[in-house]
Amino acid sequence: MTTPHLLLDLPKVHRNIDRLKSHVTTLGSTLRPHVKTAKSIDVAKLLFDGTTGPITVSTLHEAEAFAANGFTDIVYAVGISPDKLDRVRALRAQGVDLVVLLDSVEQARSTDVPALIEIDCDGHRGGVDATSPELIAIATALGDNLRGVLTHAGESYYCYTEESLTAAAEHERATAVQAAETLRAQGFPTPVVSIGSTPTAHFARDLTGITEVRAGNFVFFDLVMAGIGVCTLDDLALSVVTTVIGHRHDKGWILTDAGWMATSRDRGTAAQPTDQGYGLVTTETGTLIPDLLMTGASQEHGVLSLREGSTEPLPDLPVGTRLRVLPNHACATAAQHTHYHLTTSTTTWPRLNGW
């Protein structure tokens, strides 16, 4: 297999899935995994013991492909625009319970399919306030199409202590429940109360009132999640396999054939206490090489060098040596590839890129 390519460590994927499913189930709720990270029917089936189940999607292309593979309970968790409704209606007409998301009266008026109202719990992106009059106005505009409320604690990606993560999780829960209770008090049946992000899903201590928890990244994890403390480096299931193609001994650089085209330009750890460059480097079999980082990226060139201040020797890695790079952001790195290769077999699994 030529390099660069994307490699999946399936035993780690299984362990990551089991951990979160068990946590959410123990707290009395249900996982509705977000398939936007893996964009893979094969990975999604691991989430449901080889069958199908409720999922969250980020594109209608995912919705259509998953529907074609038997997934019939789908939330499209990106604000809907009228031009996309034809595709939503077409899937619904096939018996797929595809539910959309919105946060304005304007959208609610032009939407004739079941919808969740997006609630803002932390100022991260879209959504209305759980206590705003807008919430009732949207529900009124939706009428029978109101399915419930949804929120996403996106700011939890910037929490670095167990205390702040637990607090973010509880705030996400409480905000969603408050919005649902507000709607119910006004006579709107609000069956769905949906929350989730990978950090808050793992740090939730209570899921009272929550009907479903969404999370996506946890199937693979990455350096950003390890930096937050949601996982350990040993949990990272996704890597980019690369080959050494040169050296700049004068600069302490090892050049590889994995540039940003293979890793993405995502530098999520740059904003964290420990900046991991474009990724940590391991041997071909996954053993971390002390202090070796991917520090630079052109389109098809990676630059590896020692972490600043390191006292480790630069390892002797001749041209042709294979290595792995553990990425900052699994969603972004996986998006640069069309297939997954597996550590456990020669099968490849396709990804559902595009819109």
Add this chain to the structure above:
Amino acid sequence: MTTPHLLLDLPKVHRNIDRLKSHVTTLGSTLRPHVKTAKSIDVAKLLFDGTTGPITVSTLHEAEAFAANGFTDIVYAVGISPDKLDRVRALRAQGVDLVVLLDSVEQARSTDVPALIEIDCDGHRGGVDATSPELIAIATALGDNLRGVLTHAGESYYCYTEESLTAAAEHERATAVQAAETLRAQGFPTPVVSIGSTPTAHFARDLTGITEVRAGNFVFFDLVMAGIGVCTLDDLALSVVTTVIGHRHDKGWILTDAGWMATSRDRGTAAQPTDQGYGLVTTETGTLIPDLLMTGASQEHGVLSLREGSTEPLPDLPVGTRLRVLPNHACATAAQHTHYHLTTSTTTWPRLNGW
């Protein structure tokens, strides 16, 4: 056509191609365009008046696909590793003059196909010094497989004046010629003297001794190139078409359906005097909207807001409005997509992603 999608303004592509071809030809050299930006047979044919010609590639996948479409004069401008030689030999056996790149004796000894020696002209990435004994040692190891020398002034991306760009171009030329003369003085026939980057190709005033000029980005251009002064905003031929999906009036945000999945995470202008965020925003037909930038990106959400300090009003863009985003880095943004849509017809042009 659903959004987000990639849009190509063909009249601008034609103009960009004509400008550089004319410049290089006038200076007595030949253009060997780098097809890594467009990764498109259709775009490449525009470079050669509908036929084929000498090209530079960044992956063997590009080499194979272009060879299958009649391109038989190809330089693979990423350092070769032994594991890739089988594919190189297979193409050469089909009559394709595919030439590889290397910069060490180690690589030269394991390479049995024609190769260029990479020369370092500005410390940007790989390559040997034009005056180093290593250069002669590599040539000796290559023997009859020595085809010539190649250099790339990657640091010209950080030049911001005509004076510094012109100087970078002349230094790139002089370094390559010096390396070639050094080899020739030692009895090595060195027919190819290859230089190029989009900035230096445009600012070269003299190409004496240069047999070919490589450049890739210029077919589309982007905000990084406009920031350097290599092109104007009006030359930018590539954009991402997106739809408004929401608003955060309290924050001055307009939300769109083009997140980093559609634009890439590339923030090349962040290091320039004028930071353009994730891109400048235009109307659906390409008119710039004053001071409106894409300032934030999640996977499938873009955040548009006014440039800091702007006195413009936030434009009224209802849900469903279509816009275009002009990207930081055309190579990276195009890489997020499988096809180009055209402003001039309903045809789509496929991209050659992958390795």
